[in-house]
Amino acid sequence: MKYGHPLHRSLLGLALAGMLGLAFAADHDDISQLLREGKLAEAQTRVDRLLAAKPRDPQLRLYKGVIQRETGRTNEALATFGKLSEDHPELPEPYNNLAVIYASQGQYDKARVVLEKALRTHPSYATAHDNLADVYARLASQAYSKALQLEGTTPSPARLAMIRDLAPAGGAPRSVTLAAAPATPPATPPATPPPPPPVVKPPAPPAPAVAAVPSPASTPAPARPAPPPVVAPTDGVREVEQAVRAWAQAWSDRDMNRYLGAYDAAFETPGRQGRSAWEQDRRARILSKSRITVQLMDLQITVQGQRAVAKFRQDYKADSLAVLSRKTLELARTGNRWLIVKESSGG
Numbered sequence: 001m002k003y004g005h006p007l008h009r010s011l012l013g014l015a016l017a018g019m020l021g022l023a024f025a026a027d028h029d030d031i032s033q034l035l036r037e038g039k040l041a042e043a044q045t046r047v048d049r050l051l052a053a054k055p056r057d058p059q060l061r062l063y064k065g066v067i068q069r070e071t072g073r074t075n076e077a078l079a080t081f082g083k084l085s086e087d088h089p090e091l092p093e094p095y096n097n098l099a100v101i102y103a104s105q106g107q108y109d110k111a112r113v114v115l116e117k118a119l120r121t122h123p124s125y126a127t128a129h130d131n132l133a134d135v136y137a138r139l140a141s142q143a144y145s146k147a148l149q150l151e152g153t154t155p156s157p158a159r160l161a162m163i164r165d166l167a168p169a170g171g172a173p174r175s176v177t178l179a180a181a182p183a184t185p186p187a188t189p190p191a192t193p194p195p196p197p198p199v200v201k202p203p204a205p206p207a208p209a210v211a212a213v214p215s216p217a218s219t220p221a222p223a224r225p226a227p228p229p230v231v232a233p234t235d236g237v238r239e240v241e242q243a244v245r246a247w248a249q250a251w252s253d254r255d256m257n258r259y260l261g262a263y264d265a266a267f268e269t270p271g272r273q274g275r276s277a278w279e280q281d282r283r284a285r286i287l288s289k290s291r292i293t294v295q296l297m298d299l300q301i302t303v304q305g306q307r308a309v310a311k312f313r314q315d316y317k318a319d320s321l322a323v324l325s326r327k328t329l330e331l332a333r334t335g336n337r338w339l340i341v342k343e344s345s346g347g
Contacts, residue, residue, distance in 0.1 A: 108135050251292060252293050
């Protein structure tokens with residue numbers, strides 16, 4: 001069939017472009033699945049073929065770097081992720097993956113720098129937050145070892161998480177704003193009290209008066225309004241607190257069934273990570289530790305209908321790692337349980 005008219009050619013071009021876009025999206029999903037299954041050679045073949053047609057596609061280049069890293073071609077992976085971060089400085093994933101390689105080589109300062117770049121592009125990226133916490137712990141451990149002159153000890157390399165998939169296009173990262181501390185009023189030097197007056201009869205009706213500061217032994221301090229009565233938490237707040245503390249305890253106990261069971265089926269996993277991949281990553285991270293303690297401080301809970309928000313400071317300790325951070329959990333009531341639907345650090 002011939003399309004001589006320019007309009008026909010334009011419509012045909014748009015149709016072909018749409019079909020190609022759908023085909024590339026399907027290819028991306030297939031490659032991601034191959035990587036999860038460890039079929040690196042097959043994934044490499046698909047990536048090379050697609051890159052020949054779209055050499056600047058950032059997702060394909062990210063896959064290329066991941067495959068290079070997983071097959072031991074570390075220097076090639078460094079070059080791939082480095083060039084990708086130069087071409088797309090707005091993407092956090094290449095920075096994160098550079099940090100994974102630097103940390104595996106013991107170059108924790110370099111890892112810290114690129115992870116901080118990743119968080120500047122996407123402040124709420126949970127994987128980068130976790131990796132940066134590990135890097136800070138390694139840096140602190142190195143400084144401690146040097147201070148004690150423990151030259152004979154060689155710490156094991158940090159286990160950081162590689163990111164395979166780019167975050168969804170158009171999903172602007174939420175900026176995280178820490179609540180400012182209340183301003184402290186300037187200190188006022190205490191006034192020198194005058195000598196106590198002679199006997200003062202308390203007036204029958206209280207009347208405002210400007211007087212010198214009385215001696216504690218002479219005139220009682222003016223009565224202050226009684227503090228507001230303490231309001232008992234509602235059943236909803238109590239239930240949410242129990243759910244959040246049970247989640248922290250399951251994490252401390254490394255009880256993966258209870259820990260993962262605290263998350264709703266609609267939980268927003270970081271990036272484009274699938275639920276099964278996220279659970280596998282959490283199992284690897286938690287069970288690799290010999291000891292974990294998670295303590296919650298300054299827990300604040302608000303409940304609105306079937307939704308709740310819990311904000312707190314989290315004191316996390318695992319083996320030689322110790323991290324104090326702010327965390328926010330968003331929960332939804334499902335049946336008679338409160339389950340986590342969103343988790344973010346720094347909020």
